[in-house]
Amino acid sequence: MATIKISDASFENDVLKSDKPVLVDFWAEWCGPCKMIAPALEEISGERDDLVIAKINIDDNPETPTRFGVRGIPTMILFHKGEAQATKVGALPKQQIASWIDDALL
Template sequence: MATVELTKDNFADTLKDNDFVLIDFWADWCGPCRQFAPVFEQSSVKNADIVHAKVDTEAQRELAFEFKIQSIPTLMIVRDQTVIYSEPGALPSEALESLITQARELDMEEVRQKIAEQSGEAGA
């Protein structure tokens, strides 16, 4: 599966309509972003059941700002409309595959429960 270009117009729908989305925040001028691009593309072929999406931080400044992207590339993993991973840095193929495996194995009910507990503690 080819990667999807995310914009402010299709971002919310893409996350709503798909259970598992990997997002690469990048820019054309960024060397590490260009190095990571083939790894990300290869992953999209290997993991065709996962939406692989890219956000050009130059063209989509609002999205980059909304998600507090300060360094690129930044990889974000969203499952069930919940951000479960967001870290800057280009990953080698093996590390990306390991991260995907870990994300697949997460119990999202448990994740949501922990988030609810943390937000409850923050409001207390």
């Protein structure tokens, strides 16, 4: 499954009402570290059927990052059953992202 693009308008349906856990990547076009982690998130998305990875561009969608207190990017927030479960700020290698996901979903 590829990563999905979401917006302020689709956030509730795509994330909060999802049957599966959703990792939301808050990013922007101008953010170098955001571009560094994008391939890792794509790979993780392709390897896991139990998780949705969604990307939201903070420049185009200012409401959602404000609502969840996103101050720096990249920020990844893992949502499950409509609740924010865990947050990571900054670029990480794929293995660390995968481990963080596993730990948060235990």
